[in-house]
Amino acid sequence: MRKKRVMALALAAGLGLxxxxxxxxxxxxxxxxxxxxxxxxxxxxxxxxGRDVSHVIYLQFDxxxxxxxxxxxxxxxxxxxxxxxxxxxxxxxxxxxxxxxIAHTGNDIxxxxxxxxxxxxxQPVSNSYRYYNPDGTTNSASxxxxxxxxVADSSVPTPTDSAYTMTTQAGKNTPAPWTAYTKAGCDxxxxxxxxxILENTTVDINKVFxxxxxxxxxxxxxxxxxxxxxxxxxxxxxxTSAVCAKSTTSADLLPDEPGGYTGYSALFGxxxxxxxxxxxxxxxxxxxxxxxxxxxxxGFPGFDGMTxxxxxxxxxxMQESGVPVTYAYISxxxxxxxxxxxxxxxxxxGYVAQLKSYDDAFGSFFTRLSKDGINSxxxxxxxxxxENDHFVGGAPTPANCDGVTVPCTYQQIGEVNANATGLxxxxxGVTTPFKVHADSAPNFYLTGNPAQNATVTRSFEQAWSKVTxxxxxxxxSGTINSYLADQTEMKLLHMVSGDPLRTPxxxxxxxxxxxxxxxAAGCASPCVALGPxxxxxxxxxxxxxxxxWLGLVGPGVRKLGTTGTVWSDHTDIRPTMLALLGLxxxxxxxxxxxxxxxxxxxxxxxxxxxxxxxxxxxAAYKQLDAGVGAFAAATxxxxxxxxxxxxxxxxxxxxxxxTLTALGSARDGLADQIVxxxxxxxxxxxxxxxxxxxxxxxxxxxxxxxxQQLAA
Numbered sequence: 227m228r229k230k231r232v233m234a235l236a237l238a239a240g241l242g243l244x245x246x247x248x249x250x251x252x253x254x255x256x257x258x259x260x261x262x263x264x265x266x267x268x269x270x271x272x273x274x275x276g277r278d279v280s281h282v283i284y285l286q287f288d289x290x291x292x293x294x295x296x297x298x299x300x301x302x303x304x305x306x307x308x309x310x311x312x313x314x315x316x317x318x319x320x321x322x323x324x325x326x327x328i329a330h331t332g333n334d335i336x337x338x339x340x341x342x343x344x345x346x347x348x349q350p351v352s353n354s355y356r357y358y359n360p361d362g363t364t365n366s367a368s369x370x371x372x373x374x375x376x377v378a379d380s381s382v383p384t385p386t387d388s389a390y391t392m393t394t395q396a397g398k399n400t401p402a403p404w405t406a407y408t409k410a411g412c413d414x415x416x417x418x419x420x421x422x423i424l425e426n427t428t429v430d431i432n433k434v435f436x437x438x439x440x441x442x443x444x445x446x447x448x449x450x451x452x453x454x455x456x457x458x459x460x461x462x463x464x465x466t467s468a469v470c471a472k473s474t475t476s477a478d479l480l481p482d483e484p485g486g487y488t489g490y491s492a493l494f495g496x497x498x499x500x501x502x503x504x505x506x507x508x509x510x511x512x513x514x515x516x517x518x519x520x521x522x523x524x525g526f527p528g529f530d531g532m533t534x535x536x537x538x539x540x541x542x543x544m545q546e547s548g549v550p551v552t553y554a555y556i557s558x559x560x561x562x563x564x565x566x567x568x569x570x571x572x573x574x575x576g577y578v579a580q581l582k583s584y585d586d587a588f589g590s591f592f593t594r595l596s597k598d599g600i601n602s603x604x605x606x607x608x609x610x611x612x613e614n615d616h617f618v619g620g621a622p623t624p625a626n627c628d629g630v631t632v633p634c635t636y637q638q639i640g641e642v643n644a645n646a647t648g649l650x651x652x653x654x655g656v657t658t659p660f661k662v663h664a665d666s667a668p669n670f671y672l673t674g675n676p677a678q679n680a681t682v683t684r685s686f687e688q689a690w691s692k693v694t695x696x697x698x699x700x701x702x703s704g705t706i707n708s709y710l711a712d713q714t715e716m717k718l719l720h721m722v723s724g725d726p727l728r729t730p731x732x733x734x735x736x737x738x739x740x741x742x743x744x745x746a747a748g749c750a751s752p753c754v755a756l757g758p759x760x761x762x763x764x765x766x767x768x769x770x771x772x773x774x775w776l777g778l779v780g781p782g783v784r785k786l787g788t789t790g791t792v793w794s795d796h797t798d799i800r801p802t803m804l805a806l807l808g809l810x811x812x813x814x815x816x817x818x819x820x821x822x823x824x825x826x827x828x829x830x831x832x833x834x835x836x837x838x839x840x841x842x843x844x845a846a847y848k849q850l851d852a853g854v855g856a857f858a859a860a861t862x863x864x865x866x867x868x869x870x871x872x873x874x875x876x877x878x879x880x881x882x883x884x885t886l887t888a889l890g891s892a893r894d895g896l897a898d899q900i901v902x903x904x905x906x907x908x909x910x911x912x913x914x915x916x917x918x919x920x921x922x923x924x925x926x927x928x929x930x931x932x933x934q935q936l937a938a
Contacts (some may be wrong), residue, residue: 269411317779341800456495496525573629782828
């Protein structure tokens with residue numbers, strides 16, 4: 227949910243981000259409609275299985291659904307037929323695609339970009355997170371920061387954590403997703419793709435341009451203009467980039483990049499990008515209007531302003547100008563973008579109108595690309611969405627509304643806000659000081675950073691498991707918590723990063739209707755109330771949130787239409803793309819190549835020769851290792867039972883911890899063996915030994931069954 231991304235940014239860096247897409251009357255032609263052969267230089271090399279790819283277009287929506295939230299109302303994608311029909315007619319839509327945990331804009335996008343779970347890229351708790359100070363208190367920091375930023379780069383409050391925002395388990399800066407492309411001679415255009423562009427006008431401008439630079443002076447004098455000029459848009463340049471030579475570049479510094487990364491440059495911000503991709507420096511949306519912010523400043527319109535017409539306008543302009551690889555973010559259509567405040571429910575007139583505008587944008591986008599010779603025969607299109615938000619609201623009026631012909635209205639709409647501080651004090655008498663990362667999957671940070679088995683921790687967890695609330699929409703009472711995960715279980719769920727200071731004391735996966743925050747210790751003001759500003763919850767361990775979709779079109783992709791036969795998650799996107807493009811990373815992904823969606827002729831012999839063995843082992847691996855796979859689902863049930871237990875001497879909790887620790891150690895060791903085999907076959911020309919694969923598959927199945935038996 228982008229507005230919560232903006233809130234997180236404002237919290238961590240004191241920003242005031244625009245939220246309205248531009249409506250400038252200027253229709254100055256900015257397009258340079260070029261040939262479909264494209265490429266920032268003749269050195270761009272993208273090919274696999276004898277198939278050449280000239281363009282890569284990656285699009286990631288915020289909270290756009292393939293499935294229906296109301297059975298009578300067509301889903302988001304059903305109301306965007308230009309996109310859905312394009313994907314179904316030319317490739318595949320995986321309806322059995324999944325998020326990592328915690329399911330959030332930040333973690334989801336970063337997992338998709340890197341192929342790494344939050345534990346391995348640093349942001350399992352997002353869109354902001356907390357970290358411990360030496361005195362046991364905690365500070366807040368934003369997930370959204372430029373790739374090389376550290377927590378210590380944050381300006382509010384004074385930081386005490388020296389780790390990178392994007393950190394590996396070894397404490398190194400997470401490898402950047404653009405280097406596989408730029409090293410292959412291809413410019414990488416970023417349109418608001420998380421952390422690959424500047425995210426704010428304070429820390430990031432000072433870091434990239436310097437505190438004494440004209441850019442830093444502009445940021446102080448006119449922050450809104452500086453945001454439009456420098457935030458949200460960028461190009462990471464190949465060394466021989468003809469596009470980047472047209473503008474003023476900055477050094478593209480990645481000091482921890484495996485194998486080194488020297489001599490590369492980048493264009494940061496629309497002020498540098500726009501002159502390089504448009505002859506007159508004007509970039510238009512798909513409806514022909516110059517892209518501006520709410521104040522009329524040309525350039526980046528704010529993250530919420532990156533609606534389909536603005537994001538796709540930038541993507542098309544970059545592709546036409548010779549930037550062959552473009553990654554873009556598209557803001558959700560559920561919130562009111564500039565028309566007011568609050569969220570829409572399924573089938574409300576404003577929601578339907580926004581989806582219609584998105585569909586129109588895709589219609590114009592595909593027509594424009596087709597005229598340029600950019601199509602499914604020479605372009606890899608990858609389209610997905612982050613968390614599949616859970617709608618919180620009452621029944622619509624009229625009951626049979628479909629939204630399209632009969633608009634829906636809602637008398638009750640909004641997440642149920644629950645004040646954990648007040649509820650713990652009034653219901654359980656618990657006043658232990660703590661901070662909470664507010665969420666539907668709240669992360670609790672107890673002051674003093676006590677051990678997970680400390681008496682204060684155990685008493686607090688037990689108390690929280692018992693807190694109840696009356697849902698103001700349904701009138702029913704129940705516990706707010708659904709699952710409790712302490713640090714042992716969070717490690718199993720890939721939620722413990724390489725920075726121990728940011729590991730929560732524990733995480734609660736709440737009833738998806740609730741948004742848990744830390745408020746006043748009393749409940750003079752209601753501790754439970756509707757929050758109509760937001761009606762789409764995410765983060766939780768819940769099937770409707772954790773199941774999203776993935777679309778693939780292009781050379782080497784099979785034409786299967788919509789299918790749910792393959793279980794995949796966000797870590798699988800990057801290795802699948804690289805396999806289709808004949809590229810590889812300098813690190814090992816947490817995902818696998820989705821060979822079921824790729825033509826056999828496009829696969830290397832090391833995969834094609836024993837394809838069935840690879841696919842069976844890969845399927846078992848996902849259920850064993852994925853944060854929302856079968857193993858994780860079972861261990862979370864076990865964890866909740868143990869953490870909430872009040873048995874004499876804490877015997878049940880102690881036994882549960884020992885069991886989960888042993889299971890986790892066995893899982894990690896086995897998963898490492900499996901992913902080494904999968905990665906070797908996909909990217910290092912190592913043949914799959916069917917007997918070895920079958921043995922590993924059997925071991926994975928046995929470990930999953932063991933966890934499931936414990937859960938049962």
